[in-house]
Amino acid sequence: MNKRAKTMAENRAKLIAAARKAFAEKGYAAASMDDLTAEVGLTRGALYHNFGDKRGLLAAVVEQIDTEMALRAKAMAAQTDDAWQGLLAEGVAYISMALDPEVQRIVLLDGPAVLGDPSQWPSQNSCLQVTRLTVERLIAEGVIKPIDPEAAARLLSGAALNAALWIAASSQPENVMPKAVEAFQLLASGLLK
Numbered sequence: 001m002n003k004r005a006k007t008m009a010e011n012r013a014k015l016i017a018a019a020r021k022a023f024a025e026k027g028y029a030a031a032s033m034d035d036l037t038a039e040v041g042l043t044r045g046a047l048y049h050n051f052g053d054k055r056g057l058l059a060a061v062v063e064q065i066d067t068e069m070a071l072r073a074k075a076m077a078a079q080t081d082d083a084w085q086g087l088l089a090e091g092v093a094y095i096s097m098a099l100d101p102e103v104q105r106i107v108l109l110d111g112p113a114v115l116g117d118p119s120q121w122p123s124q125n126s127c128l129q130v131t132r133l134t135v136e137r138l139i140a141e142g143v144i145k146p147i148d149p150e151a152a153a154r155l156l157s158g159a160a161l162n163a164a165l166w167i168a169a170s171s172q173p174e175n176v177m178p179k180a181v182e183a184f185q186l187l188a189s190g191l192l193k
Contacts, residue, residue: 012050012060014040020061024102028058028110055114062111066123069097069107074130084143087134088188091160092181098167099177108168118161119154128157144191152191159184 001009018040022031033054037044051057076093077086097103112118119128132153138144144152163180170176 008050011040011042011046015042015047015050015057016060016064019057020064020102020106023058023061023106023110027105028054028114033057058106058110058114062107062115062121063123065103065107066121069094069103070123070127070130072097083134083138083141084192087131087138087156088185090131091156091184091188094160095163095167095180095184096177098164099173104168104173108165112165118165119158124157124161128153131157138191142193145193147191156188156191159187 015036018036019031022036031054033044033047037047047054047057051060073090073093077090080086080089098108107118111121115121118124132149135144135147135149135152135156139146139149163184167173167176167180
């Protein structure tokens with residue numbers, strides 16, 4: 001990587017880190033781009049060059065956090081020795097992350113309000129494909145009923161996402177979370193043979 005490309009990558013990383021902090025603490029609407037760029041010693045020009053605008057910066061922050069969430073959920077699934085239990089653990093882990101204040105504010109509240117339907121985000125699409133492959137494997141192993149794998153993956157992913165959105169929007173997220181997890185597990189169990 002040449003020096004210019006390295007500097008650009010470093011500037012991009014600085015802006016994402018500063019935005020992540022500002023969006024978590026103040027929310028998207030209240031976060032000042034002038035304060036953010038000044039904090040990392042860059043200009044608004046660097047922000048616009050790298051992200052187009054504040055919305056583009058939010059999209060980069062959401063993608064980073066959403067990717068981290070997927071990795072955390074996969075780590076939870078990997079702790080099981082059963083693919084079905086792993087699939088459930090992954091969904092429950094995703095739902096549970098709605099209690100994390102950073103995830104709650106940036107990914108589940110501001111993200112959809114500014115960026116639109118989370119099911120259309122690139123990071124969500126990659127998670128969906130992984131879920132579809134797991135569903136295909138579980139069908140082939142006879143663990144779940146023969147069903148269209150994409151339909152099942154979309155509904156499982158959608159149920160976990162909507163449970164997380166419900167928790168994030170609730171005035172009492174800690175009380176909603178166990179209800180959401182229980183309902184998710186019960187819905188998913190309908191796929192079992």
